[in-house]
Structures are given as C-alpha cells and as structure tokens.
Amino acid sequence: MSISRVGVDIAKSVFHAHGVxxxxxxxxxxxxxxxxWLDAIVKRVTAGAAxxxxxxxxxxxxxxxxxxxLIAAQFVKPYVKSNKNDRVDTEAICEAMGRxxxxxxxxxxxxxxxxxxxxxxxxELVQQRTAKANQIxxxxxxxxxxxxxxxxxxRAALPRWREDAENGLTDDFRVHxxx
Numbered sequence: 001m002s003i004s005r006v007g008v009d010i011a012k013s014v015f016h017a018h019g020v021x022x023x024x025x026x027x028x029x030x031x032x033x034x035x036x037w038l039d040a041i042v043k044r045v046t047a048g049a050a051x052x053x054x055x056x057x058x059x060x061x062x063x064x065x066x067x068x069x070l071i072a073a074q075f076v077k078p079y080v081k082s083n084k085n086d087r088v089d090t091e092a093i094c095e096a097m098g099r100x101x102x103x104x105x106x107x108x109x110x111x112x113x114x115x116x117x118x119x120x121x122x123x124e125l126v127q128q129r130t131a132k133a134n135q136i137x138x139x140x141x142x143x144x145x146x147x148x149x150x151x152x153x154x155r156a157a158l159p160r161w162r163e164d165a166e167n168g169l170t171d172d173f174r175v176h177x178x179x
Contacts, residue, residue, distance in 0.1 A: 002027070003019040003021060003027050004021055004022040005019065007090045007095070008093065009087075009089045010053055013034050014034070016031050016032075018091045031086075055070070055108045055113060058107040070105040070106075071103075071105065076089070076092050076096045136154065136158075140161065145161060145167060
C-alpha cells in the first residue's frame with residue numbers, strides 16, 4: 001500500500017482518517033478513539049484540517065518527522081460531496097490537500113498560540129465591555145439621562161448618577177445596583 005496523502009478529521013473523542021495513493025485511489029479509511037489515532041496514523045502519512053487542537057496534533061506529528069499541512073475549513077467545504085459527516089469531511093480534506101493551488105495554514109508554535117489566545121481573550125473582553133456600556137446607556141436613557149461618550153467618562157458618571165437624588169432614577173433602580 002502506497003499512501004501519498006492522508007486527511008484527518010480531528011474531533012473531541014473520535015478521529016477519522018482517509019488515505020489515498022498518488023493516483024487518488026482510496027487506500028485506507030479509519031475511525032479511531034482519541035488515544036488510538038496517533039498509532040494508526042503514524043503507520044502511514046498525514047495532513048489535516050485547521051480546527052480545534054489541529055496545531056497541537058500537527059506539532060506532535062512534526063516531532064515524529066511528518067510533513068503536516070493544515071487547511072482552513074472554508075477551503076475544505078467545496079470538496080464535501082454529500083451530506084456532511086466526519087467520514088465525508090475527512091475525504092474532502094484529503095481531496096483539498098491534493099489541489100495544486102490550495103492555501104494552507106502554517107502550523108503555530110506554542111508561543112504563537114499563547115499570543116493569539118491573549119489577543120482573542122482581550123478582544124472578547126473589549127466586546128463584552130462595549131456591550132455592557134451600551135446596555136447601561138440604553139437603560140439610563142429610559143430615565144432621561146444622556147450617557148457621555150467614552151468608557152472612561154461613563155465610568156466617572158456612574159457614581160454621580162447613583163448619588164444624585166434629583167436625576168430621575170428610582171430607588172429600586174439604585175438599590176438593585178443596575179448601575
């Protein structure tokens with residue numbers, strides 16, 4: 001058996017693999033538990049889709065001497081031939097890998113993932129803060145108050161609004177710490 005490409009669909013507990021030869025003829029298909037898939041794939045060759053844990057597994061395979069290519073899911077989707085399931089996805093990954101002008105995702109180092117994680121978490125926190133500030137502005141507006149622009153000015157206004165007994169905010173609103 002001469003396998004030239006293997007597509008791997010990485011999931012939480014079950015991994016699917018699909019291998020073809022240099023003529024794109026299917027040579028191997030497999031379904032493996034998370035703790036068994038590496039032994040199965042290491043006996044062959046590899047590739048995969050860039051999804052959760054893909055960079056980890058790519059690094060593991062690279063450490064064992066394999067050339068790993070990761071493909072973003074949006075580039076695999078056009079090659080899904082029938083109803084989506086893990087086996088069909090794995091075949092599509094393998095087919096997409098064989099395309100001459102396919103764009104691949106570079107395997108990230110642990111350090112690169114650390115930086116990316118910090119940026120994503122910070123971005124999400126900023127979005128949540130902005131959403132909460134907008135919610136406060138909307139609630140305060142229902143009492144006839146206009147919230148200042150900018151998060152710093154809004155933070156400074158909050159204690160003033162709570163202390164100002166004449167601004168139209170009810171005691172219930174103040175007691176429940178809505179602001």
